[in-house]
Amino acid sequence: MIRVEKLNKFFGEKQVLKDVSIEYQPGKCSLVIGASGSGKTVLLKSLVGLLPIDSGEIWYDDILFSSLGEKEIKNIRKEIGMLFQGSALFDFASVEENIRFPMDFFTEWSKEEKLERVNFCLKRVNLINVNKLFPNELSGGMQKRVGIARAIALNPKYLFCDEPNSGLDPHTSILIDQLIAEITKEYNITTIVNTHDMNSVMEIGDQVSFIHKGEKVWEGSRNDILTSNSAELNEFVFANNMAKRVKEMMQQASR
Amino acid sequence: MIMKNALDILGRYVLLMRKVFTKPDKSSIFWKQFFTDVEKLVLNSIPIVAVISVFIGAVIVIQTASNIESPFIPKMYVGYMARESLVLEFCSTMIALILAGKVGSNISSEIGSMRITEQIDAMEIMGINSANYLVLPKILAATIFNPFLMLMSFMIGLLGGAMIIFITGIVTMSQYVDGLHYAFRSYYIFYSMTKMAVFSFIITSISSFYGYYASGGSLGVGSSSTKAIVASSVLILVANLVITHIMLV
Numbered sequence: 001m002i003r004v005e006k007l008n009k010f011f012g013e014k015q016v017l018k019d020v021s022i023e024y025q026p027g028k029c030s031l032v033i034g035a036s037g038s039g040k041t042v043l044l045k046s047l048v049g050l051l052p053i054d055s056g057e058i059w060y061d062d063i064l065f066s067s068l069g070e071k072e073i074k075n076i077r078k079e080i081g082m083l084f085q086g087s088a089l090f091d092f093a094s095v096e097e098n099i100r101f102p103m104d105f106f107t108e109w110s111k112e113e114k115l116e117r118v119n120f121c122l123k124r125v126n127l128i129n130v131n132k133l134f135p136n137e138l139s140g141g142m143q144k145r146v147g148i149a150r151a152i153a154l155n156p157k158y159l160f161c162d163e164p165n166s167g168l169d170p171h172t173s174i175l176i177d178q179l180i181a182e183i184t185k186e187y188n189i190t191t192i193v194n195t196h197d198m199n200s201v202m203e204i205g206d207q208v209s210f211i212h213k214g215e216k217v218w219e220g221s222r223n224d225i226l227t228s229n230s231a232e233l234n235e236f237v238f239a240n241n242m243a244k245r246v247k248e249m250m251q252q253a254s255r
Numbered sequence: 256m257i258m259k260n261a262l263d264i265l266g267r268y269v270l271l272m273r274k275v276f277t278k279p280d281k282s283s284i285f286w287k288q289f290f291t292d293v294e295k296l297v298l299n300s301i302p303i304v305a306v307i308s309v310f311i312g313a314v315i316v317i318q319t320a321s322n323i324e325s326p327f328i329p330k331m332y333v334g335y336m337a338r339e340s341l342v343l344e345f346c347s348t349m350i351a352l353i354l355a356g357k358v359g360s361n362i363s364s365e366i367g368s369m370r371i372t373e374q375i376d377a378m379e380i381m382g383i384n385s386a387n388y389l390v391l392p393k394i395l396a397a398t399i400f401n402p403f404l405m406l407m408s409f410m411i412g413l414l415g416g417a418m419i420i421f422i423t424g425i426v427t428m429s430q431y432v433d434g435l436h437y438a439f440r441s442y443y444i445f446y447s448m449t450k451m452a453v454f455s456f457i458i459t460s461i462s463s464f465y466g467y468y469a470s471g472g473s474l475g476v477g478s479s480s481t482k483a484i485v486a487s488s489v490l491i492l493v494a495n496l497v498i499t500h501i502m503l504v
Contacts, residue, residue, distance in 0.1 A: 050376055077382035088373040102381045105280050160380075 001026055002047065002158060002190055007056035009039075009046055009214075016042050018214045020056070026157075027188045029181050029204040031195055034211035035236060040194040041085075043211065044162055047192065048080060049073050060158065078106055081151030081189075083161040083180075087143040089135040089150070095122070096131035099150045106154060121149035125179060141172035145179070152183060159184065161193040165200055177203045198237060201225065210236065226250065268464050274386035275394065275463075285392060292396040296358050296459070297404060303357060304350055308341075308408040311349070312415025315340050320425040330426040334434020337416045339443075346408040347447040348495050351454035354401070355487040359462040362393060363483035366466030367476035375467070390463040397455040402448035409447070446502045453498060454491050461487045 002024040009017035016039045024030040034040050045051040047058060049065065058066040060076055068076065089098050099118045103109060109117070122128065125145040135143060144164060151159060161180060165173035181204040184191040195201065201208055205222035212232040220228065225237060226246075238246075279285035319336040366389055369375050378385040413435060420431050465483035469475050 045376075048380055050379060074382045074384075077380055080380055080382075082377065082380045084373045084377060086372055088377040090374055090377075091368070091372075102383075104284055105381065105383055 001059075001061055002192070003057075003059040004043075004047065005057040005059070007043070007046065007058065008054050009042055009051065010054050016214050017046065017053075020211070020214075020216050022209050022216060022219070024190050024192055025207065026190045027185060028206035029184050029191050029193060030207040030209070031193045031201055031205040032209050032211060033195055033198075033201060033236070035196060038211045039214040040196075040211055041162055044160055044192065044194050048077070048082065048160055078102075078154065079157040081154075081156035081159045083144065083147045083151050083159070083164050085163045085166050087135070087140075087147040089143055089146055091135060093134075094131065095127075095133050095135075095138070095146050098135070098146060099153050101150065102154050117153065118149075121153055122146075124152065124183070125149045126175075140167050141169075141176065144168065144172075144176050148176070148179060148183070152187070155187065156189060159189045159191040161191070161195075163194055163196070165195060165197045170199065173197065173199060174203060180204060196236075212236070267468060268460075271386055271390075271464055271467055272460065274384060275390045275460075277384060277387050279387055279391065280383060284388070288388065289392040289396055292392045293400055295361075296393060296397050297400040300354060300357060300404060301407070303353065304404055304408050305411050307350070307353060308346070308411040309415035309418070311345055312337060312341060312412030313419035315345075315412075316416035316419050316431070317423070317425060330430040331434035331437060333426045334416070334431040335437045336434070337431075338413065338435050338439070341409050341412040342443045342447050346405045346412060347450040347454065348491065350405060350408050351401075351451060351458065351491050352488055354455070355458050355462075355491060356484055358397065359458050359483050359487050360480045362459060362462035363466035363469070363480045364476055366390075366463055367469030367479045370467060370469045371472055371476060386463075386467065390460070390467070393463060394456060394459045397459045398452050401455040402451045405447055405451040406444070409444075446498075449502065450495060450498050453494050457490045457494060458487045461490060 004020055004022045007017050007020040008015065020039075020043060022030075022032075032040050032043060042051060046053050053066055056066065057064060063076065065073070065076060089095075090101065093101065096115070096118050099121055100114050103114045103117060107114070118131065122130065125148050127142065127145050127149070130138070130142065130146070135146070138146065159180070164176050164180060168176065177200050180191060180193065183189065193200065193204070202222050202225075205225075208218075208220060208222060208225055209216050210218040210230070210233045218228060218230040218233045225233070228234065228237075315337045316333055319340075320330070320333045323330065323332060366375075369389070375385045375389070378388065417428065417431060420426060420428055462483040465479040465486070466476075469479040471478070
């Protein structure tokens with residue numbers, strides 16, 4: 001479980017996160033949604049300690065993460081997996097070496113054991129015979145899958161995904177969403193996904209938090225989102241014509 | 256404002272170096288990376304250093320020979336002057352300035368690209384000290400092995416001089432060789448190797464610094480690369496003055 005309490009973050013004079021408080025449960029896909037520039041990525045990077053926070057508290061289970069020193073943060077990070085927006089696969093390494101990278105640093109496994117784990121992770125994300133390929137030889141969707149495989153290589157307790165669907169076609173997006181949801185349930189991971197893709201929200205959003213101009217203005221499940229009274233959330237959710245049409249049809253049906 | 260920026264850069268450089276000079280997470284991975292960097296930064300520089308050295312050696316010999324007009328100055332001074340010019344300045348400072356361009360831009364653009372594509376963040380999230388993993392092997396590889404590159408440059412420069420004498424006969428080979436042996440001070444080799452070690456530290460650490468803090472997409476990587484080369488070159492010249500004052504005065 002990850003708990004955020006009254007989190008504030010400034011860049012110079014500009015406040016990008018305002019008193020954000022959210023609790024993320026294990027085994028659930030918790031989605032953070034919001035428009036571009038709303039503060040989603042800053043929140044995610046603050047949660048993993050890539051950005052220092054100005055005030056507030058971040059708890060990983062019963063450990064106050066935001067008060068830890070560098071060494072203790074490093075220990076927590078060994079239990080974190082992260083999928084980046086652009087996959088962030090290492091250019092200098094093959095698919096196999098990318099997934100093996102955390103194992104090389106933090107395990108004493110033999111070569112065979114590492115290879116077995118690499119192949120298991122690749123199979124889990126439905127990729128085979130790609131061990132020797134380099135990131136630039138993979139499609140966007142395959143890169144995301146390798147990113148997920150690398151993120152789960154050491155059985156993380158916490159999984160962070162920053163816009164996992166950006167740049168992917170709708171079909172591949174759904175596959176990536178389903179994969180994240182399956183892995184979350186299978187390993188009881190606390191998963192936090194940043195997205196502005198409403199398809200993802202409706203597909204895997206066990207818990208959804210809406211961030212607007214740095215503030216958390218709404219929280220609920222994917223079922224509540226379409227009937228919410230929050231003006232800001234409605235403006236975000238029903239921004240495109242198709243969504244507006246769906247809303248009109250829902251309203252007509254309820255009459 | 257300029258002062259504030261300079262202090263800010265200095266502060267961030269010191270903080271980065273503090274992260275760099277820590278015990279590697281795993282020594283086997285460090286050594287693998289170290290030898291990769293020896294190949295990339297030192298061995299791959301041999302061709303360019305060799306080509307430049309042979310030509311500069313030849314040019315120094317021609318220039319010196321054509322400037323000795325007085326019959327009272329022995330021709331062996333051509334060899335002496337070539338040796339002294341190469342060992343004192345060319346093989347360390349000039350080669351370091353060339354490496355600042357070649358190696359410096361390579362390091363800053365490589366690390367800068369990793370920064371803007373979030374590969375460095377990915378390492379940090381895994382709990383890996385990215386600065387130590389990426390920068391320390393580069394600094395040590397160049398600082399330890401580039402002085403030998405300087406020695407190689409010195410030898411090849413002298414050979415370049417011999418080659419041009421063989422081709423043009425501007426002085427006799429025995430005069431050139433006599434000059435090379437004349438008043439030889441091995442301390443100058445030590446001085447030049449020391450300079451090269453310091454310059455190599457400057458090139459690798461400054462280039463890594465600018466790459467590590469690159470921002471703003473591909474333009475940012477290009478800009479960090481330029482800054483790295485300019486800053487390294489200026490610092491090499493300053494360090495050259497300081498070391499020379501300390502070691503030769």
